[in-house]
Amino acid sequence: MAAGVATWMPFARAAAVGWLPLAQKTMPKPPVDKKSRSDEILFVNVSGLRFQTWKNTLDRYPDTLLGSSEKEFFYNEETQEYFFDRDPEMFRHILNFFRTGKLHYPRHECIQAFEEELAFYGIIPEIIGDCCMEEYRDRKKENQERLAEDTEAENAGDAPLPPDATLRERLWRAFENPHTSTMALVFYYVTGFFIAVSVIANVVETVPCRPIKGSIKDLPCGEKFSVAFSCLDTACVLIFSFEYLMRLYAAPSRCDFARSVMSVIDVVAILPFYIGLVMPENEEVSGAFVTLRVFRVFRIFKFSRHSQGLRILGCTLQACASELGFLLFSLTMAVIIFATVMFYAEKGTKGTTFSSIPASFWYTIVTMTTLGLLITAIHYQLLIQLLMSLYFHLQYLFMWGHVGLSDLLSCCVPQDGDGDSTPLCVKNRSAFEHQHHHLLHCLEKTTNHEFTDEVTYSEVCVTDSVGFRTSRSTSLSSQQGATTTCCSRRAKRRAFRLANSTVSVSRGSVQELDTLHVTKTPAGTQYPQSRSSLNARTENLKLNCDDYTAAIISIPTPPANTPDESLPNSPAIPGILRNSRSSTFNTQETVKISSL
């Protein structure tokens, strides 16, 4: 609808005739339309494909290349057409935007190519219609991540090291990309083997073995062969410690390495042993020490370095952390509810296991788990996400033959602002704007009131009550109203206040009432909002940079002897330059794994 509103301008102005009998003042003069009224067909040649369109169609969006005088640079006098050496397929979509007012994203096109075309023609991607916006965003995110992965893979690549690489660098390479050298590979497998051995030993320790001769009771193997097991454990820990220290030495940034997940796992795996060494054989603490041995089981996580699947799983968990969190929370709620119910239900019974609510927790949890609620819920989430992420990563793997080991660990989605769209400055004010301004001016004259905005309105209310008379020049009359734009849902994201021009009231000084003249040039900043609501929704974003700076410069600071109330204009002025697009292209909440 926005595209064709310009079409209705003559109608709106005609309808203004209905106000005339009521008007108590004369109407302002209408703007002179210099352009010839007759429409003409323009020929646009894009790499050989000839398009034709009405000039009016292109004029609908004067901030684009085709709508402004910029297209004259591409005009070919001999062939009487505008020639663009660009993709003709893409141009179709651009032209359709002018025709229908909606920009569609063609799914089969590469997103970067599309964005480049848009940038060339001066169209901001945010105005992509809702029908295609989702797709566009997904593709864009995917693309960004793909690029990020690419750069990471390049950085941590398998390119041969420069010959003068230090021992540190060589070691680090060996650790991160084990297949680069045989030694590294050997080390990789050896550590993997010992992790397995350590875990198995932990398990086997507890298995009951046949009792030693002369005793009847079954012993766990750990006690029977305690020497053997402790030797094994010591050996494993020594190897792990050695590995950790080597990694720490070789790491380019030791702090970062020390903080990384894998290193934490390593430390947790070997720490119990050392703590056990340090601690005396004390009865009291030995209980705690035994608990520490539980942490030995975390050695199994060391397999993450060896298994890509584990890392993907880790990434998946990280990515859907919020969903998991919510799941846990709701399960906790359910557990508490049911535990309470069970407790109170069994309260009277003697000898019941539900002696207290926490005691009932265990029962509830077990029951729920048995019922499979927990499992199915997690599986549903995780499985889908895992499968999708695995698919994408394996796809990538197969395509490129390898994946940098480090990049899979850094699986958080890079959040960067969408700095690709630059606000275009309005270069020329369209006739449409002139006419619209005139129309609103007529309405003001009819009602004998002027448009203001919220800020000045509240100011003036105060002023009126205090009794000051303020005069304002009529050139400032038609001010920007509230931030309501009637056009699109997306306007909420981009609405920004243009309160600057209204602040012309200076109070406090009794002797003189200066009216500040904001030098509003005809390069109309007065109705960017209305224009934007009528034309493309993008125009909110475009600031007439020059004009605004001029406007700011010409506003002298209000006199200092104002009463206590702070002038609301001051925060408004910075507001102009603030291109406050609260649009969040990459939202953090739900990171879709599909774009991992």
Added chain:
Amino acid sequence: MGVVLGTFPMHTKQVDYRRRDKIDDELEMTMVCHRPEGLEQLEAQTNFTKRELQILYRGFKNECPSGVVNEETFKHIYAQFFPHGDASTYAHYLFNAFDTTNNGSIKFEEFVMGLSTLLRGTMREKLEWTFHLYDINNDGYINREEMTEIVRAIYDMMGKYTYPALKGDVPKQHVDAFFQKMDKNKAGVVTLEEFIVACQEDEMMMRSMQLFENVM
């Protein structure tokens, strides 16, 4: 080029496309597509040239492919010109003024005739049109209530934030002033003749009317 296009006959007809669907027999979906009279006829009836009619129709058809504007769309379009306030009431009266056949939708002919009167008509025609706009119930008289409605609708378009602030009795004062000017015999209503005479005497208004000449 205009001649070539002008020779295409465009018939007036209601084209109904019925979808014969056995399952949805009750709902017969009819897509009504209205096509306007011929270009020559419209040219004869209005004060526009063929070219202007073409431009107008292109815009009209682009916005309303079905060939008619209903009130909702009309209000929506008009509201876009007045983002500050609420233009729906005034748009409603405008709609009724354009919809000369009173069937709830504006066809292209009605649209273009209205425009022709307002932009290219004689002074008398414009004043008559305005009178019909104000005369909400079409009884030939404008009474106070109708005028208050119209004035209120116009003030609504200004929105909340005006300078000076809109006080409650401003519309009433406006209406009083209007009646004072127009209602010569103090009958409490304004007839068409009174209206036209009073307007023609109002020099300021005549000047303003001149400004709206040929606004296309």
